[in-house]
Amino acid sequence: MAESSTPAYREPSVATLRHTLPKLLKNPLGTLVGLADAAPGQVVQLNLGTIRPYLVVEPAHVQHVLRDNAANYTRAGDSMLWKSVKKIAGDGILAEGPDWEASRRRLQPHFTAKRIDAVVDGLSRAISDAVDELNAPARNGEPVDAASEISRIICQAVIRVFFGDKISVADGVRIVAEQNTVATALRFRLLIPFLPDAVPMPGDRALRRAVRNIDTIVLPLVRAEQAHDDGSDDFVASLARGRDAHGHKLDEQRVRDDLVSIFVTATETTYTALTWIFPLLEQRPEVAARLYAEIDRVVGPGDVISHQQLGELRYTRMVLDELVRAYPSGWLVPRTAIADDLIGGTRVRAGDTIILSPYVTQRLARFWDRPTVFDPERFAPDTPRRAHRYAYYPFGGGAHQCIGQYFFQVEAPLIVATLLSRFRYRLCTPGMPSPRLAATLRPGERLPLLLTPHRQPALA
Ligand code: HEM
Known part of the structure; x- marks a missing residue:
């Protein structure tokens, strides 16, 4: 058993x-x-x-679970989130154990700063093309749905840089729609996690159908790549050529x-995070004004943002750092204890569910001044470092x-700056929507x- 930072035994709160369930059902995040x-x-x-389950939010305790004694806390346990993720993502990087390790080894080289920097121009061009499609509704005064448009832009970008345009944007958007079904299907099981799998819940059938529909798009692509190695070195081709240990x-x-x-990770997390930016900027006009001023200074009318311009979008990055503090899309990071342990002096037993939540930790009043206020200044370069690495x-x-x-x-500053350099x-x-509990x-x-x-040159 590993010891955490507080040696003395301590009862949990x-x-x-x-008392809790009615509040949890009504306002889960505020209650936590x-x-x-x-x-x-x-x-x-x-x-x-x-x-x-144990809610573990103190930064030192989070560090214990995620880092210092991580071997004792697995995703392969009973947690509803990971069981459901497995149904869609299978035994890969979102799983645990040797399959996870092998997958992480295969995928990691594609995500280094060097590899991503090398695709910035292609990514920026894809985002610019996708944002262009908003010209017509803007010209005609037709409202657009924020989540759908952001998710379409991300899909186009991800398909271009990682999938070498080997699936159509329409298929990408279908996968995102199926994911939405999955994320919402999970809702009931996340809310009532103590129900056994055998008890059918609304959304279970939709989840199975969504997975089948995703496979109809992805499996033929994998088969085609494995059957005809054309020597290309994009992400899909190199995974399809992959070898095991x-x-x-x-x-x-x-x-x-x-x-x-x-x-799913590249699209879902990013578009759910970015969708929040629209109501947040309306709530904080002075933040919006500063953001617009920076974007207008750095990005010319109709520009496809360059690598150098991206480097100059400093306030935009502060806004995004604050965005994922206040609204981290991965709000719930559950684990299951493998053996008995002490977390901050509190005993947990083998099989117990541990709930980590960046959302809760990043809103703790004792670590964050005015935690409910959206304030990018927290991430200004001259602001003192945070009290603890795992407070954020x-x-x-x-x-x-x-x-x-x-x-x-x-990707996120490219999307925000491209969009806001062309449109208000x-x-x-x-008003500020309340968060909806989903994956x-x-x-x-x-x-x-x-x-x-x-400030557009001339709308087509
Ligand atoms: C706002 C954006 C994002 C947020 C808030 C976010 C959050 C997270 C969190 C909290 C984890 C840890 C999960 C755990 O410990 O069990 C994670 C893991 C992961 N994320 Fe992200 N993510 C984001 C964007 C992305 C993007 C753009 C990609 C892919 C291009 C991605 C791919 C992954 C993968 C594959 C893992 C699993 C890593 C592993 O278990 O080895 N995420 N993400």
Whole structure:
């Protein structure tokens, strides 16, 4: 058993079913933050009847689970999130154990800063082309749906740089739609996690159908790549040519799992995060004004943003750092304890569910000044360093740290700056939507936007 930073034994703070469940069902995230704020330095046990997961939010405790004693905390346990992720992403990088390790080894080289920097121009061009499609609705005064448009732009970008345009954007958008079905199907199981798998829930059938539909798109692509090696070195081709540790050709299911894992993580997390930017900027006009001023200074009318311009978008990056503090799409990072352990002095037993949540930690009042205020200044270069590395971990940590973090940090400013250099927007339904509990953190309501052209050379 490994010891954590607090050696003395400590009872967890217990939140009981009778008090907690109604609040959790009504306002899950606010309730979790409230419980954590009320128990400084403590692990919180959520006493939900037959299951009693531990909410672990103190940065030192998060570090213990994700890094210092990570070997004791697995994704291959009973947690609903990972069981459901497995249904869609299979036994690849989102799994655990030797399959995860092999997959991580295969995929990691494609996500180094060097590899991503090399595709910035192609990525920026793909984003620019995708944003161009908003010219017509902007000209005609037709509202567009923020989430659908951001997800289409991301799909086009990801398909261009990782899939070498080998699937159509229409198929990419279909995969995202199927993912949405999966993310929402999970909703019921995340809300009522103590229900056994055998109890059917709304959304289960939709989940199975969504996975079948994704396979109809991805498997033929994998088969075609494996049958005809044309020597190309894009992501799909190099995965399809991949070999396992014994030098054997990877079977099609492994390649499928890697491709689907990357496609879903690259699209879902980014578009759910970026969708929040529209209501947030409306809430903070002074942040919006500063962001617009930077973008207008750095990006000329109609520009495809260059690598150098990207480097000059400093405030844009601060806005995005703050965005994933306040609305981290990976809000829930569960684990299952393999053996008994102490977390911050609290005993957890083999088989217990541990709930980590970047959302909750990144809103703890004792680590963040005015945590509910959207304030990019927290990430200004001259702001003192945070009290603890794990007070801010939107991209996780330890061996499972997000492999797409650098890609996000390049792609997201390109999307925001391309869009806002060409358009201004108004939300048709003003106000801040509440988050909706799903596998990722998404706005609970649709966000229709009215775009108006801004400084464009001449709209086609
Ligand atoms: C706002 C954007 C993103 C957020 C907030 C985010 C968050 C996270 C978090 C919290 C983890 C850790 C999961 C765990 O410990 O179990 C993770 C892992 C992962 N992320 Fe991201 N991510 C984002 C973007 C991306 C992108 C763009 C990609 C791909 C291009 C990506 C691919 C992955 C993969 C493959 C893993 C699993 C790594 C492993 O277990 O070895 N993510 N991400």
